[in-house]
Amino acid sequence: MVENRKFIIIGVFCLVGLIYAARLFYLQILDDSYSLESSSNSIKRVIEIPYRGQIYDRNGKLLVYNTPVYDLYVTPKRVKIPDTTAFCKMMDITRPEFDSIMAIAKAYSPLKPSVFLRQLSKEDYARIQDALVDYRGFEPMMSSMRTYPAHTLSNALGYVSEISKKALDNQEIPYYRQGDYVGHNGLEEQYEKELRGRRGIKYVMQNVRGVVKGSFKDGEYDTAAVAGKSLYTSIDVDVQQYADSLMQNRVGSVIALDPNTGEILASVSAPTYDPNLLSSRYFSKNYRKLVKDPYKPLINRPIMASYRPGSTFKLIQALIAQQQGSLYPNMVYGHAGSPMRCHCRGGNNLRGAVRFSCNPYFYNVFRKYIYHNGNPNTFKASAIGLKEWHDQVVKFGIGQKLGLDLPYEKAGNLPTVSTYDKLYKGENRWKFSNIYSLSIGEGELLISPLKLANLAAIMANRGWYITPHYVKGIGQIGEGVPDTYKEKHYTDIDRQYYLPVIEGMRMAVMAGTVKKEADIAGIDLCGKTGTAQNAKFGHKHDHSIFIGFAPMNNPKIAIAVFVENAGWGGTAAASTAALVVERYLKRKTEATKLQNWLMQQNYMPPLSMLPKPREAKKPADTSGQKATPKLQKDSLRRPRPMMTQVSPAEKSIVGGN
Known part of the structure; x- marks a missing residue:
C-alpha cells in the first residue's frame, strides 16, 4: 500500500x-x-493612430475632415544633439522654446516619449526627415489635423486637442497616452468614443541608429488601426452659414429645428470664430486670444446662456390656464387694475392678447390661475397655485436639461414654492404681489434659447416634442441614433387649446408686434415676440427675442432667435428668424430688402456695457488645452429688468417682458 x-x-x-x-x-x-x-534594440513597437471619424451635415456635405500631419516625439534619456543651435534653426523654434519643451518632457518621464512638436505638415516633415537621423531620441509619428471646410458651427462642433494630465489620470479604462488627442466640447466630446476609432500596433525592424529596415516577420504580429465612425448631423450647412451671416455684428443666438423629429437644423452662437483656429500648431495662442475676447465667443449661447424669456413665455401661460379651466379663448381683459404697463389699448380676447403681447391681460390670466383653487386673501393660496403652475410648466421642458447630445447644457431655472420660501426667509411670508412678474416671463425664470426653440416646436406640433439633437446617424444616416431621440414627450395640454394661441401667433406676424417686412410671402410664419428690458443702459439697448414656426399648417421648421441690445423683439430677432425660415423652406432668399436692411444694422454692445473682465484661470496643461469655461449657478433674486452679460465665469441673465 x-x-x-x-x-x-x-x-x-x-x-x-x-x-x-x-x-x-x-x-x-x-x-x-x-x-x-x-x-x-532591433524591433520597434509603433502605435498607429487611426483617422478620426469625419462629420457631415444632413445632406452629406463635409463639416469636418482629417488632414495628414506628423507629430514629433522626444525621449529625453536618449537625446543626443551635437549642435543645439542648428537643431533649433532646423525645427524653426527658439532656444528658450527648446529648453522649455525639454524641461516639460523630462518632468513627464526621462524614459517615455512625449510630444516635442505638434502637427508638422508633410512639407515641414520632408524638410527635416533626413536630418533627424543625426539626432537620437526623436521620432516622428503619423497623425492628423481636423479641418473645417465650412468655417462654421464652431461652438457646436467643439475641437480636438491634447488630453490633459487630469483626464489622463482619471481614465476608468486605460486607453489614452500622454500626448494623445481627444475631443473637447461639442460633438467632438459627446461622440468621442465613436469618432476616435481603435488604434493599431505595428512592429518594425531598425538598425542601431534607429533607421527603419522593414516590418517584422511580414507584419504577422501587427494589428491594423480602425478608423473612427463618421458622424452625420442634422445640420443644414447652407442654412447654418446663412444664419451666421445674419448674426454678424451681433451678440446672441439662432437655433432652428425640425419639430417633427427634434433634429437641429442650425445652431448659431454669436459672436463666433473659425473652428480652424483651434486646429493648428498655434492652438494655445489662438485659444488665449479667444478667452480674452470681451464678447466671449467660446460660450455656446444656444445651450449655455440663460435669459428671462419675456413675453414669449405668455404662450405657456395661455395654454396651461385654458387646460385648468380659468381661461377661455373669448375671455376679455382690460388694463384696469394691472400694475403692468402695455403698448396696446387693452380689451383683447386671447387671440388679440397674443397678437399684441398685452401685459395686463397675462397678468390677469396668471392671477386667476394662481388663485383658481384658493382664497386670494391668504398666503397659502399663492403657494398652492404656484405649485400647480410649476407642475404644469415643467412639462414643457422648462427648468431642466432637455438632454440633447452636447455637453454642458444648462438647466435654467423654474421657481418653486421653496424658491420663494428661501428668498423671503420663511413660509407664508410671500404672496402673489411678490411673484406676478412671472406672468410675463420675468422674475426668477431663466431659459436657454434651446428651450424656447423647443417651445416653438411644441406649438408647431400642438402639444408634443422630441428631444432636440444633432445626431442623424453614426456610421451611416439613420443608424446608431439613440432611442431617446425618437420618443415623443407630451405636455398634457389638449390640442384644442393650442389653436387660438397659434391663430394669435399668426396674427402677430401679419399685423401685430412683428416688423411688417418679416411677414414674407409664402412662409405663413407664426411667432411670438419678446423684448427683454435692459434699463441700466436705456431701452434702446433692450434685448430682442422671437420664437416661431412655419408653415402654420404642416410645420417644417421651428426657431428661436436672441439678439442682445437690439431693441424691440419684432424687429431684429423676428426679421432674422423670418429670413432663416425662408432660406430653409424656399432654399433661396426673396426678401432681399429685409435682408439688406438687417445686415446693415450693428447691434454689438459697446465695451462699456460689458462686465469687467475676470482673470482667466491658467490651462490645466502646457499644451494650452482648456475645458469649457464654467458658469456660475443662477442666483435667486427679486425681479429686476437688468442683464448680466455672458463671461467665461458666469451665465448670461437677461430680464425683460
Missing part, C-alpha cells in the same frame, strides 16, 4: 515536470512574442 502511494507521488511530480518543460519549450522555441520584448 505504502509502495503504491510512493509511485503515485513520483508520477505526479514527473507529470508536472513534463508540463513545465513543454511550456518552456513552447515559450523559448515556438512562441515569438517574448522575442519581441527581448529584441527592443
Whole structure:
C-alpha cells in the first residue's frame, strides 16, 4: 500500500515536470512574442493612430475632415544633439522654446516619449526627415489635423486637442497616452468614443541608429488601426452659414429645428470664430486670444446662456390656464387694475392678447390661475397655485436639461414654492404681489434659447416634442441614433387649446408686434415676440427675442432667435428668424430688402456695457488645452429688468417682458 502511494507521488511530480518543460519549450522555441520584448534594440513597437471619424451635415456635405500631419516625439534619456543651435534653426523654434519643451518632457518621464512638436505638415516633415537621423531620441509619428471646410458651427462642433494630465489620470479604462488627442466640447466630446476609432500596433525592424529596415516577420504580429465612425448631423450647412451671416455684428443666438423629429437644423452662437483656429500648431495662442475676447465667443449661447424669456413665455401661460379651466379663448381683459404697463389699448380676447403681447391681460390670466383653487386673501393660496403652475410648466421642458447630445447644457431655472420660501426667509411670508412678474416671463425664470426653440416646436406640433439633437446617424444616416431621440414627450395640454394661441401667433406676424417686412410671402410664419428690458443702459439697448414656426399648417421648421441690445423683439430677432425660415423652406432668399436692411444694422454692445473682465484661470496643461469655461449657478433674486452679460465665469441673465 505504502509502495503504491510512493509511485503515485513520483508520477505526479514527473507529470508536472513534463508540463513545465513543454511550456518552456513552447515559450523559448515556438512562441515569438517574448522575442519581441527581448529584441527592443532591433524591433520597434509603433502605435498607429487611426483617422478620426469625419462629420457631415444632413445632406452629406463635409463639416469636418482629417488632414495628414506628423507629430514629433522626444525621449529625453536618449537625446543626443551635437549642435543645439542648428537643431533649433532646423525645427524653426527658439532656444528658450527648446529648453522649455525639454524641461516639460523630462518632468513627464526621462524614459517615455512625449510630444516635442505638434502637427508638422508633410512639407515641414520632408524638410527635416533626413536630418533627424543625426539626432537620437526623436521620432516622428503619423497623425492628423481636423479641418473645417465650412468655417462654421464652431461652438457646436467643439475641437480636438491634447488630453490633459487630469483626464489622463482619471481614465476608468486605460486607453489614452500622454500626448494623445481627444475631443473637447461639442460633438467632438459627446461622440468621442465613436469618432476616435481603435488604434493599431505595428512592429518594425531598425538598425542601431534607429533607421527603419522593414516590418517584422511580414507584419504577422501587427494589428491594423480602425478608423473612427463618421458622424452625420442634422445640420443644414447652407442654412447654418446663412444664419451666421445674419448674426454678424451681433451678440446672441439662432437655433432652428425640425419639430417633427427634434433634429437641429442650425445652431448659431454669436459672436463666433473659425473652428480652424483651434486646429493648428498655434492652438494655445489662438485659444488665449479667444478667452480674452470681451464678447466671449467660446460660450455656446444656444445651450449655455440663460435669459428671462419675456413675453414669449405668455404662450405657456395661455395654454396651461385654458387646460385648468380659468381661461377661455373669448375671455376679455382690460388694463384696469394691472400694475403692468402695455403698448396696446387693452380689451383683447386671447387671440388679440397674443397678437399684441398685452401685459395686463397675462397678468390677469396668471392671477386667476394662481388663485383658481384658493382664497386670494391668504398666503397659502399663492403657494398652492404656484405649485400647480410649476407642475404644469415643467412639462414643457422648462427648468431642466432637455438632454440633447452636447455637453454642458444648462438647466435654467423654474421657481418653486421653496424658491420663494428661501428668498423671503420663511413660509407664508410671500404672496402673489411678490411673484406676478412671472406672468410675463420675468422674475426668477431663466431659459436657454434651446428651450424656447423647443417651445416653438411644441406649438408647431400642438402639444408634443422630441428631444432636440444633432445626431442623424453614426456610421451611416439613420443608424446608431439613440432611442431617446425618437420618443415623443407630451405636455398634457389638449390640442384644442393650442389653436387660438397659434391663430394669435399668426396674427402677430401679419399685423401685430412683428416688423411688417418679416411677414414674407409664402412662409405663413407664426411667432411670438419678446423684448427683454435692459434699463441700466436705456431701452434702446433692450434685448430682442422671437420664437416661431412655419408653415402654420404642416410645420417644417421651428426657431428661436436672441439678439442682445437690439431693441424691440419684432424687429431684429423676428426679421432674422423670418429670413432663416425662408432660406430653409424656399432654399433661396426673396426678401432681399429685409435682408439688406438687417445686415446693415450693428447691434454689438459697446465695451462699456460689458462686465469687467475676470482673470482667466491658467490651462490645466502646457499644451494650452482648456475645458469649457464654467458658469456660475443662477442666483435667486427679486425681479429686476437688468442683464448680466455672458463671461467665461458666469451665465448670461437677461430680464425683460
